[in-house]
Amino acid sequence: MSATDTLDKTGTQTSAVRLGDLETPCLVLDADRMDRNIARLRDRIAGLGVTLRPHLKTAKSVEVARRVMATSEGPATVSTLKEAEFFADAGVRDIIYAVGIAPWKLAKVIELRKRGVDLAVVLDTVELAQAVAAASRESGMAIPALIEIDCDGHRSGVLPRDSERLLAIGKALVEGGELRGVLTHAGGSYAARGEEALRNAAEEERASVVNAAAILRDAGLPCPVVSVGSTPTAHHATDLTGVTEVRAGVFVFFDLVMTGIGICTVDDIAISVLATVIGHQREKGWILVDAGWMAMSQDRGTAKQVVNQGYGVVCKCDGTPYADLILADANQEHGIIMVRPGSDGTLPDLAIGDRVRILPNHACATGAQHRRYNVVHGTSDVVTGEWQRFGGW
Amino acid sequence: MSATDTLDKTGTQTSAVRLGDLETPCLVLDADRMDRNIARLRDRIAGLGVTLRPHLKTAKSVEVARRVMATSEGPATVSTLKEAEFFADAGVRDIIYAVGIAPWKLAKVIELRKRGVDLAVVLDTVELAQAVAAASRESGMAIPALIEIDCDGHRSGVLPRDSERLLAIGKALVEGGELRGVLTHAGGSYAARGEEALRNAAEEERASVVNAAAILRDAGLPCPVVSVGSTPTAHHATDLTGVTEVRAGVFVFFDLVMTGIGICTVDDIAISVLATVIGHQREKGWILVDAGWMAMSQDRGTAKQVVNQGYGVVCKCDGTPYADLILADANQEHGIIMVRPGSDGTLPDLAIGDRVRILPNHACATGAQHRRYNVVHGTSDVVTGEWQRFGGW
Structure with a gap:
C-alpha cells in the first residue's frame, strides 16, 4: 500500500x-500548481528588478527548495538553524536565518560559515550586536548580521526612524562583525483587506527599510542588503526602489488564508x-x-x-x-x-x-x-x- | 550543546x-510530576474496581508507555496504526485502535494480529462490520471489534438506545469477526464546567455503554468489554458499575485546558x-x-x-x-x-x-x-x- x-x-x-x-x-x-505559483512570483519580482530570496520554512524539502531557488546554492531564507544545516548539507551557500539570533546559537553559525556557507543572522538590539561582534572577533570570522526593522508593529524589530538605536546597533556590529543590511517582514499584511490596503502594506514595508538604510549610510555605515518580504506584499508591491531582495515563503504552495486575502x-x-x-x-x-x-x-x-x-x-x-x-x-x-x-x-x-x-x-x-x-x-x-x-x- | x-x-x-x-x-x-499524575489516576480507577487502559497517543513514547501501562504488554489504547505498530514492536500485546477503522487498514490489523498482538478495532456502521467479518473469514482470523457508542453527540458512534443499528452491527460482526464489546469517549466533558457537570458527564458516559451492552446481551450477542474514557470523566466518575475499563490519555502529563476544567x-x-x-x-x-x-x-x-x-x-x-x-x-x-x-x-x-x-x-x-x-x-x-x-x- x-x-x-x-x-x-x-x-x-x-x-x-x-x-x-x-x-x-x-x-x-500538486507539482503543476507549485510550478505555476513559483513562476508567477519569480516573474513578478524579476519585473520589479530585485532578487527573490525564497523562505524555505514552508516546504522544508530539498526537492522544493531546488525548484524555488534561482540556483542550487540559493539565495534562501530559513527560520531555524536546523533548516540552515539541512540546506547547507544539500549545497545551499547563501542563507539568511531570519529569526532574531540567540547568543548560544552563534557557535553553530560560525561552524556553518567555516563550512563555506554565507549564513547571515538577524538582530534588533545593541546587546546582540555586541555578542555577534565579540563572537566574530574570537573566531576570527566576521559574522554578517542584518538589523531587523519593525515596519508594522506586529513583532520584533527597530522602528524605522529610531536613528539612535539603529546607529548604536550598527556601530556595535562593525566592531568585529559585519553589518550586512536591514530586513523587515510585513506580518501585518496578513490582516490587510483589499488591493489598496495590500499595496499600502507593501509600500510601508519598502519605505521602512529604505529609511533605515539611509540612516545607516548617512552615518557612514555599510548597508548593502535591503530586504523585505511576505507573500501578500510580494504579490502587491508596484515599486521596490531601494530594495535589493524580496523574501516570501507560502507563495510556493499557497493556502486558504492567502485565498481569503x-x-x-x-x-x-x-x-x-x-x-x-x-x-x-x-x-x-x-x-x-x-x-x-x-x-x-x-x-x-x-x-x-x-x-x-x-x-x-x-x-x-x-x-x-x-x-x-x-x-x-x-x-x-x-x-x-x-x-x-x-x-x-x-x-x-x-x-x-x-x-x-x-x-x-x-x-x-x-x-x-x-x-x-x-x-x-x-x-x-x-x-x-x-x-x-x-x-x- | x-x-x-x-x-x-x-x-x-x-x-x-x-x-x-x-x-x-x-x-x-518533569518525570516526578508525571509519576504523581499516573499514580493518582491509577489509584482512582483501581478504587472503582475497573481496569485502566491508558491512551498512548498523548506521549507516543516507549518510556512513558512503560510507566503508564499496568504491565509491559498493556493494556493500551492508540489513535493510529503507526502507534499500534510502534508499541507492538516494543512488546505491547493488548491494544485497542480507538478511531473508526477504514477498510484498507484491515490488512495491517491482520498483520499485527498474526504477530501475536491482540489488536481490536472500533466501528459504528453495518458496512464496516461486514467488511471486518469478511476480512476475518478471508484471513481465517477473527478480528475483534468494539461498537462505538455516541454518549454525548460530539463525534462518531451509535446512539446508546438505537437497538436496531446496534443489533444489525453486532449480527454482521459475528458472521466471522468477533464482537468484543462497546466503547465510548465523553469528548463533550471537555466543555463541562464544575464538579457536578463533570460527574454528570461521567455518569452519562457510563450509562450509554452499559445500556448498549444490555441491548446486545439481551439479544444473545456477546459483549465482554464495556469501555469508557476521557481524562475529565475518569477523574470524576464515582460509580462505574457495568464498566470493565477506563481509557484516558492526557492525565499522564495534564495541561492548561485540564487546569481550566x-x-x-x-x-x-x-x-x-x-x-x-x-x-x-x-x-x-x-x-x-x-x-x-x-x-x-x-x-x-x-x-x-x-x-x-x-x-x-x-x-x-x-x-x-x-x-x-x-x-x-x-x-x-x-x-x-x-x-x-x-x-x-x-x-x-x-x-x-x-x-x-x-x-x-x-x-x-x-x-x-x-x-x-x-x-x-x-x-x-x-x-x-x-x-x-x-x-x-
Missing part, C-alpha cells in the same frame, strides 16, 4: 502508484491532505474522515476572515473542491466534514472507504505535521514521486 | 547535562517547552522568545475557557510559573510573552539569552511538535535522560 514500494530511491516512478493506493492521512503536492484562488493551492471516509452521522449531516487536527494542524487562520473555512476545504480526489464543503471540526485523528453553515451546498454521497483531499488554512502549519510529499500533477491521480520533508530544531 | 553528547544510548546520565545546556526550543518532561493545577503539568529570550519590545511590554507556534502547536484550547492562557503559561526554569505571564502571541518561530491583559502581573526582568519554560494548552498537540523529551525531576535543572517520541502515520 505504500508509495515507497514502487518508487526508486530518486523518487522516479517505476510503476503507477495512485492516490487510492496511499495510506491515509497523507500530504499530497485575495492573493490566490483555491485552484492555486498546491498541497492538500488525503483522507479516507470512516463514518457518517447522517441526521447531523456529518461525514467522518481519518484526518483530524494532527493531519491538518490546528491553524484556524480563516476563522478571522470573511469566509471561515473551518479546518479546510474538501475536494474530490482530482483536486476539484466540492461546493461549500469544509472540514468543520476536528479531533486528534477524526475530522468532521459538513456543508458550510448558511451556504447552499449539499453533502456529497461519500461511502465508507471513499477518499477526499482537504486544502489547508496554512501551508506552513499543515506541512509541518507530515514527513513527506506525495507528488501528483494536475487532475491525474498518479503519484510520480515521494519527497521527504523534515521538522524539528 | 546537545544532551545526547553526554547521555549514553539507554538515556542514562553519564555527566550532568542541565537545562541551560539544551538547544532551544525543546520539550521538557479543574482536573489539575498548573503545578501538575508535566511537560513544558524550554525557550530562549531573543528580544524585547519594551514600550509594548513584550519579551520575544524562540518558541513560536511550531514549538507550542496552534492549540488555543483555553481561549474558550474562563482564563485564556494564550499559547501557554510562562515559568521560570525550575518550573514555577511567573504570575500572570503568558505566551500571548506566536508566529512560526517567534513567541511574544506578555502580562495577561487585565491582570496585576508585572513583566519580569529577563535578559537576552535567559531561558523560560512554557506550559502548553494541550499536551497531545504540543508534544506532537517534538521528537524527544528532555527528562528532569521537580525543580532540579539536571537533565537525567532523553526519551524519543514519534509522530506521523
Whole structure:
C-alpha cells in the first residue's frame, strides 16, 4: 500500500502508484500548481528588478527548495538553524536565518560559515550586536548580521526612524562583525483587506527599510542588503526602489488564508491532505474522515476572515473542491466534514472507504505535521514521486 | 550543546547535562510530576474496581508507555496504526485502535494480529462490520471489534438506545469477526464546567455503554468489554458499575485546558517547552522568545475557557510559573510573552539569552511538535535522560 514500494530511491516512478493506493492521512503536492505559483512570483519580482530570496520554512524539502531557488546554492531564507544545516548539507551557500539570533546559537553559525556557507543572522538590539561582534572577533570570522526593522508593529524589530538605536546597533556590529543590511517582514499584511490596503502594506514595508538604510549610510555605515518580504506584499508591491531582495515563503504552495486575502484562488493551492471516509452521522449531516487536527494542524487562520473555512476545504480526489464543503471540526485523528453553515451546498454521497483531499488554512502549519510529499500533477491521480520533508530544531 | 553528547544510548546520565545546556526550543518532561499524575489516576480507577487502559497517543513514547501501562504488554489504547505498530514492536500485546477503522487498514490489523498482538478495532456502521467479518473469514482470523457508542453527540458512534443499528452491527460482526464489546469517549466533558457537570458527564458516559451492552446481551450477542474514557470523566466518575475499563490519555502529563476544567493545577503539568529570550519590545511590554507556534502547536484550547492562557503559561526554569505571564502571541518561530491583559502581573526582568519554560494548552498537540523529551525531576535543572517520541502515520 505504500508509495515507497514502487518508487526508486530518486523518487522516479517505476510503476503507477495512485492516490487510492496511499495510506491515509497523507500530504499530497500538486507539482503543476507549485510550478505555476513559483513562476508567477519569480516573474513578478524579476519585473520589479530585485532578487527573490525564497523562505524555505514552508516546504522544508530539498526537492522544493531546488525548484524555488534561482540556483542550487540559493539565495534562501530559513527560520531555524536546523533548516540552515539541512540546506547547507544539500549545497545551499547563501542563507539568511531570519529569526532574531540567540547568543548560544552563534557557535553553530560560525561552524556553518567555516563550512563555506554565507549564513547571515538577524538582530534588533545593541546587546546582540555586541555578542555577534565579540563572537566574530574570537573566531576570527566576521559574522554578517542584518538589523531587523519593525515596519508594522506586529513583532520584533527597530522602528524605522529610531536613528539612535539603529546607529548604536550598527556601530556595535562593525566592531568585529559585519553589518550586512536591514530586513523587515510585513506580518501585518496578513490582516490587510483589499488591493489598496495590500499595496499600502507593501509600500510601508519598502519605505521602512529604505529609511533605515539611509540612516545607516548617512552615518557612514555599510548597508548593502535591503530586504523585505511576505507573500501578500510580494504579490502587491508596484515599486521596490531601494530594495535589493524580496523574501516570501507560502507563495510556493499557497493556502486558504492567502485565498481569503485575495492573493490566490483555491485552484492555486498546491498541497492538500488525503483522507479516507470512516463514518457518517447522517441526521447531523456529518461525514467522518481519518484526518483530524494532527493531519491538518490546528491553524484556524480563516476563522478571522470573511469566509471561515473551518479546518479546510474538501475536494474530490482530482483536486476539484466540492461546493461549500469544509472540514468543520476536528479531533486528534477524526475530522468532521459538513456543508458550510448558511451556504447552499449539499453533502456529497461519500461511502465508507471513499477518499477526499482537504486544502489547508496554512501551508506552513499543515506541512509541518507530515514527513513527506506525495507528488501528483494536475487532475491525474498518479503519484510520480515521494519527497521527504523534515521538522524539528 | 546537545544532551545526547553526554547521555549514553539507554538515556542514562553519564555527566550532568542541565537545562541551560539544551538547544532551544525543546520539550521538557518533569518525570516526578508525571509519576504523581499516573499514580493518582491509577489509584482512582483501581478504587472503582475497573481496569485502566491508558491512551498512548498523548506521549507516543516507549518510556512513558512503560510507566503508564499496568504491565509491559498493556493494556493500551492508540489513535493510529503507526502507534499500534510502534508499541507492538516494543512488546505491547493488548491494544485497542480507538478511531473508526477504514477498510484498507484491515490488512495491517491482520498483520499485527498474526504477530501475536491482540489488536481490536472500533466501528459504528453495518458496512464496516461486514467488511471486518469478511476480512476475518478471508484471513481465517477473527478480528475483534468494539461498537462505538455516541454518549454525548460530539463525534462518531451509535446512539446508546438505537437497538436496531446496534443489533444489525453486532449480527454482521459475528458472521466471522468477533464482537468484543462497546466503547465510548465523553469528548463533550471537555466543555463541562464544575464538579457536578463533570460527574454528570461521567455518569452519562457510563450509562450509554452499559445500556448498549444490555441491548446486545439481551439479544444473545456477546459483549465482554464495556469501555469508557476521557481524562475529565475518569477523574470524576464515582460509580462505574457495568464498566470493565477506563481509557484516558492526557492525565499522564495534564495541561492548561485540564487546569481550566479543574482536573489539575498548573503545578501538575508535566511537560513544558524550554525557550530562549531573543528580544524585547519594551514600550509594548513584550519579551520575544524562540518558541513560536511550531514549538507550542496552534492549540488555543483555553481561549474558550474562563482564563485564556494564550499559547501557554510562562515559568521560570525550575518550573514555577511567573504570575500572570503568558505566551500571548506566536508566529512560526517567534513567541511574544506578555502580562495577561487585565491582570496585576508585572513583566519580569529577563535578559537576552535567559531561558523560560512554557506550559502548553494541550499536551497531545504540543508534544506532537517534538521528537524527544528532555527528562528532569521537580525543580532540579539536571537533565537525567532523553526519551524519543514519534509522530506521523
